[in-house]
Amino acid sequence: MAEEKDFNIVLDEIVLLEENTHKTSYEEGVKAGTEAGNPEGYHLGYHRGAELGRELGYYLGIITHFIRLNENSDSKCSEKISTQLEKVKNLIDIFPRTNSEDHDILSMIENIRGQYKKACALLKIPSTNPYDADISF
Template identity: 35%
Template sequence: MADEEEKDVNELFDSIVMLEQKVASDGFREGFEKGQQEGTEDGYRVGHQHGMKLGTELGFYRGAARAWIESSQGASESKGVGAMKTVIELLDKFPTMITKDVDVNEEMNKVRAAYRKACSLLKIDAVSPTTTTLSF
């Protein structure tokens, strides 16, 4: 009986000693899981905002290029209209999925440069929906 009481006392002391470690471990695990969830939600929100800006700018370039191409139908094709077709081609090739292999800023800069070149050839102002670059 003394062995059982001594064993019970030893287990009780062990559980008291280990209580702080268990509480710390549980707290860390719960905090880590909560942080992961909040980080995922925050990342989604920020990504969505940047995606909307990106989509708006790309849509603007596509709309402007199509308008110039359609308005010049029947007339002889100028270098500016050909440059607008190049803008459309770049937009068609623009990646729809961003991976680590894709530099979105570089691709956007190609589209912006082609659009500015087309506007220059058409002798119009290169109006843009945004004047800043994307930053992640």
């Protein structure tokens, strides 16, 4: 014996069939896209982060070298140069080590690059970075 359904429910199912199918298909597509896109996004972020870390590590190595050279040298560099070296070091030290939406890393990295170039100009050394990947997001 056939199950009896209310006529209004059957009519609603017929009328709304296209809309319900569209909604279900959309949800399945979003789920499939998310699952496919997450690994790709992770790898892109990982590699961009590694490039950025390498750049900052290079800057920190140069800056630390000149800070130590200044500390161990008989002829100290000017106060302006010392201040600029410390400023770059502090900017790199406060750069976030984890992903956070609270920080604008693009403006932070541009600030670090600018301050590093200023320190290099004061030291009269080239500011070129051998790892320069021209990172842009």
